[in-house]
Amino acid sequence: MSKKISSTNQPKEEANLKGTLIMVMIIGIVILVMWFGAYGLFLSR
Amino acid sequence: MELFNFSKKESRLYMAFMHVTFISLLIGGLMGLLQTLVRSGKYTLPFNIDYYTILTTHGVILGLVLTTFFIVGFQFSLMGKTVGISDKQLMWGWISFWVMLVGTVLSAWMILTGEASVLYTFYTPLRAHPIFYIGLTFVIVGSWIAAFTNFRQLYVWKNAHKGEKSPLLAFMVVINMIMWFVATLGVAYSVIVLILPWSLGYVATVNVLLTRTLFWYFGHPLVYFWLLPAYMAWYAIIPKIIGGKLFSDPLARLAFILLLMFSIPVGFHHQLTEPGIDPTWKFIQVVLTFMVVIPSLMTAFSLFATFEITGRRKGYTSLFGWFKKLPWKDVRFLAPFVGMVAFIPGGAGGIINASHQVNSLVHNTIWITGHFHLTVATTVILTFFGIAYWLIPHLTGRRLTPTLNKLGIIQTFIWAIGMTIMSTSMHIQGLIGGPRRSAFSEYAGGDQVSTWISYQMWQAVGGTILFVGILLMFYIFIQLAFFAPRGYEEYPIAEEEVDAEKSPKILENWYVWVGITIALILFAYTIPMIDIIKHSPPGSIPFDWPIGRS
Numbered sequence: 001m002s003k004k005i006s007s008t009n010q011p012k013e014e015a016n017l018k019g020t021l022i023m024v025m026i027i028g029i030v031i032l033v034m035w036f037g038a039y040g041l042f043l044s045r
Numbered sequence: 046m047e048l049f050n051f052s053k054k055e056s057r058l059y060m061a062f063m064h065v066t067f068i069s070l071l072i073g074g075l076m077g078l079l080q081t082l083v084r085s086g087k088y089t090l091p092f093n094i095d096y097y098t099i100l101t102t103h104g105v106i107l108g109l110v111l112t113t114f115f116i117v118g119f120q121f122s123l124m125g126k127t128v129g130i131s132d133k134q135l136m137w138g139w140i141s142f143w144v145m146l147v148g149t150v151l152s153a154w155m156i157l158t159g160e161a162s163v164l165y166t167f168y169t170p171l172r173a174h175p176i177f178y179i180g181l182t183f184v185i186v187g188s189w190i191a192a193f194t195n196f197r198q199l200y201v202w203k204n205a206h207k208g209e210k211s212p213l214l215a216f217m218v219v220i221n222m223i224m225w226f227v228a229t230l231g232v233a234y235s236v237i238v239l240i241l242p243w244s245l246g247y248v249a250t251v252n253v254l255l256t257r258t259l260f261w262y263f264g265h266p267l268v269y270f271w272l273l274p275a276y277m278a279w280y281a282i283i284p285k286i287i288g289g290k291l292f293s294d295p296l297a298r299l300a301f302i303l304l305l306m307f308s309i310p311v312g313f314h315h316q317l318t319e320p321g322i323d324p325t326w327k328f329i330q331v332v333l334t335f336m337v338v339i340p341s342l343m344t345a346f347s348l349f350a351t352f353e354i355t356g357r358r359k360g361y362t363s364l365f366g367w368f369k370k371l372p373w374k375d376v377r378f379l380a381p382f383v384g385m386v387a388f389i390p391g392g393a394g395g396i397i398n399a400s401h402q403v404n405s406l407v408h409n410t411i412w413i414t415g416h417f418h419l420t421v422a423t424t425v426i427l428t429f430f431g432i433a434y435w436l437i438p439h440l441t442g443r444r445l446t447p448t449l450n451k452l453g454i455i456q457t458f459i460w461a462i463g464m465t466i467m468s469t470s471m472h473i474q475g476l477i478g479g480p481r482r483s484a485f486s487e488y489a490g491g492d493q494v495s496t497w498i499s500y501q502m503w504q505a506v507g508g509t510i511l512f513v514g515i516l517l518m519f520y521i522f523i524q525l526a527f528f529a530p531r532g533y534e535e536y537p538i539a540e541e542e543v544d545a546e547k548s549p550k551i552l553e554n555w556y557v558w559v560g561i562t563i564a565l566i567l568f569a570y571t572i573p574m575i576d577i578i579k580h581s582p583p584g585s586i587p588f589d590w591p592i593g594r595s
Contacts (some may be wrong), residue, residue, distance in 0.1 A: 020349040034393040
């Protein structure tokens with residue numbers, strides 16, 4: 001027996017946020033690179 | 046969403062704040078230019094003007110006066126637009142303006158006559174003239190009047206709209222003003238109870254560590270007081286300008302609540318090299334500081350998501366194609382966007398500053414100056430300029446013409462170029478040991494010092510370019526205020542998606558969030574404060590001569 005799916009129960013279409021994910025990752029990488037750069041300088045002195 | 050139209054009376058109040066803002070920009074900017082020229086070693090100030098007088102003027106006029114006047118005026122306009130303002134509240138708005146202005150004039154008078162060259166941090170035991178401190182007190186009290194007027198505005202609206210959630214921007218303004226009020230209590234206590242009687246000669250000594258600690262209890266949330274109005278524009282105004290919708294109302298509210306909770310109990314990260322504070326409590330406050338990373342990254346995510354969703358709706362399907370669809374030729378978007386970009390290295394630098402060990406690499410170096418010229422003098426100020434391009438003509442019944450828009454775009458580029466040169470050279474010079482807060486000196490010809498000079502030349506180049514940007518911005522302001530063609534400029538406020546999720550009611554439970562904020566402050570400060578009061582060395586007598594007062 002086939003199930004009827006009411007249209008109101010349809011899950012909302014998720015927005016495509018792949019670009020956002022990559023951009024936020026890039027920010028995270030910038031933070032890490034700068035921090036470890038400064039930390040390396042700290043260790044070397 | 047119901048929006049209120051401004052009456053002429055209202056617009057006049059908001060414009061009064063804007064006039065002080067842009068006059069401050071001109072004066073403070075000129076002082077900044079002079080500083081960079083002096084530090085190049087090729088220029089000496091005329092008429093025996095002291096370097097530290099112009100340094101104090103620059104810091105106080107731009108860091109305290111320009112920002113506070115713009116923020117209070119902008120926030121009044123946000124409240125007037127979203128929840129309305131009564132005649133009585135308008136009167137209180139004017140009282141706050143005049144009290145702040147009288148305070149500014151008093152402090153400026155003392156600074157310009159060389160009686161208060163104590164920099165904007167006014168660290169004891171340097172002693173300024175008592176009128177300087179009285180002036181600062183007036184500025185703070187004036188801003189409190191504005192804060193309580195804003196609270197009242199939302200309260201009245203809530204009573205008339207039982208069960209409805211408050212407008213997002215009004216909620217954000219109230220968060221910022223709660224934070225400001227709680228933070229300024231510390232500096233008000235320091236100025237009124239500790240410094241003023243000492244400055245007047247009624248008490249012989251002052252507890253230096255206590256005044257510095259109370260300053261930084263206020264000084265870090267001050268940074269967020271600057272930043273949150275920029276976030277307001279990023280979250281709730283930029284989406285409208287780019288033709289999109291609010292990404293998430295609850296996410297924005299949660300980010301602001303987290304910023305309220307974690308921006309105050311963190312002042313020790315400015316005092317990491319300070320003797321007399323238990324390292325355990327420094328560590329605890331460093332951990333609390335790092336919590337601010339969460340709402341900051343939430344904001345970055347929310348902004349990119351707004352851009353991507355808006356671009357994709359306009360038909361771009363490739364990974365970054367949506368980026369092209371952003372309105373790059375609209376200065377109302379471009380200026381804040383450049384500000385957002387500057388916040389990436391600015392924020393990353395902030396994490397370095399707040400890390401206990403790495404802080405010793407940059408503490409008291411001109412890296413710090415480079416850092417806050419990225420954050421407040423680029424991220425915040427370019428967003429404020431971005432707001433001014435539509436707010437000023439909206440208030441004066443004029444239009445941002447295509448020519449003024451183009452000039453604004455040129456201004457944004459000038460600012461970006463000037464600041465990249467100046468701030469980068471400050472960062473590098475700081476890493477090789479160049480001190481902040483100092484006039485030009487060859488320090489008796491030390492080898493290390495010779496490596497700093499070329500960076501100071503670059504700072505003068507950057508400073509000069511920035512001053513050209515300030516002149517252009519002032520010209521645009523005058524045009525928008527007095528000469529642009531009559532017309533209507535939109536006050537852009539983004540709307541929610543039609544099918545947006547409901548905001549949880551707990552987000553508007555002020556007792557919970559203010560309660561947690563106070564609990565965190567008590568946790569982070571009670572024991573170290575008792576320590577500082579009980580175990581400090583003997584207090585210090587005032588010092589007048591180092592700042593040229595006899």
